[in-house]
Amino acid sequence: MTDPTSAALVLFSGGQDSTVCLAWALARFARVETIGFDYGQRHRVELQQRPVIRSALAALDPVWASRLGPDHVLPLDGLAAISETSLTRDMAYAVTAAGLPNTFVPGRNLLFLTYAAALAYRRGIPTLVGGMCETDYSGYPDCRNDTLQTLGKALSLGLDKPVEIATPLMWIDKAGTWALAADLGGDALIRLIVDDTHTCYTGNRSTRHPWGWGCGTCPACLLRAKGWDAWQSART
Ligand code: ZN
Numbered sequence: 001m002t003d004p005t006s007a008a009l010v011l012f013s014g015g016q017d018s019t020v021c022l023a024w025a026l027a028r029f030a031r032v033e034t035i036g037f038d039y040g041q042r043h044r045v046e047l048q049q050r051p052v053i054r055s056a057l058a059a060l061d062p063v064w065a066s067r068l069g070p071d072h073v074l075p076l077d078g079l080a081a082i083s084e085t086s087l088t089r090d091m092a093y094a095v096t097a098a099g100l101p102n103t104f105v106p107g108r109n110l111l112f113l114t115y116a117a118a119l120a121y122r123r124g125i126p127t128l129v130g131g132m133c134e135t136d137y138s139g140y141p142d143c144r145n146d147t148l149q150t151l152g153k154a155l156s157l158g159l160d161k162p163v164e165i166a167t168p169l170m171w172i173d174k175a176g177t178w179a180l181a182a183d184l185g186g187d188a189l190i191r192l193i194v195d196d197t198h199t200c201y202t203g204n205r206s207t208r209h210p211w212g213w214g215c216g217t218c219p220a221c222l223l224r225a226k227g228w229d230a231w232q233s234a235r236t
Helices: 016-028 045-060 061-068 079-082 110-123 144-159 174-196 219-236
Strands: 009-013 031-038 068-075 127-129 163-166
Touching: 009 016, 016 031, 016 045, 016 061, 016 127, 016 174, 031 079, 031 110, 045 061, 045 068, 045 110, 045 219, 061 127, 068 110, 110 127, 110 144, 127 144, 144 163
Parallel strands: 009 031, 009 127, 031 068, 127 163
Antiparallel strands: none
């Protein structure tokens, strides 16, 4: 039974992972709100897809519709000012000397979660939900479980209120993310993810693959396609 007082704030970007996290939260919490960040992303597609996905999720299940609360979009102009990455500037994707993708914005998830915790405090929400994952670890140290659980402790101390950071994708791979989506919402949720979520780094929404829209060659598309293929193989 769902605790009628339970509530979660989901970090919701409009990508595949955060959409699965939103469905996961809607299946578990009585009240679910979403937060997104406008930090000058080079491609606006993800932000544009967010309301489309929220409406589509609510249409899938009347219980989910009754639980889905307001969306919050926070501008984070400072992030673009301090980052020189292919997400915010007109640079090609590359791997830096430190072995990190140049899409890496140092400590980005720490900033997002801290803003989310402050908003959640004002909204009376004790749980933050994020799609961070160690399994498809791309060298992002702010996606590590240790980082996030330690941040949860720091936020609980700093806000003088318990803050839980839930990361349902932490220990599963991309094939596991598709499988989790199928468990949560069956074929209808899979279709929603394929059609409405956006992952491609180049912002391509003109080419439709079995796994969704994208250029098919950037690292984000390759990871998504590889996960889809592995999930398809495991099903048969
Ligand atoms: Zn792509």
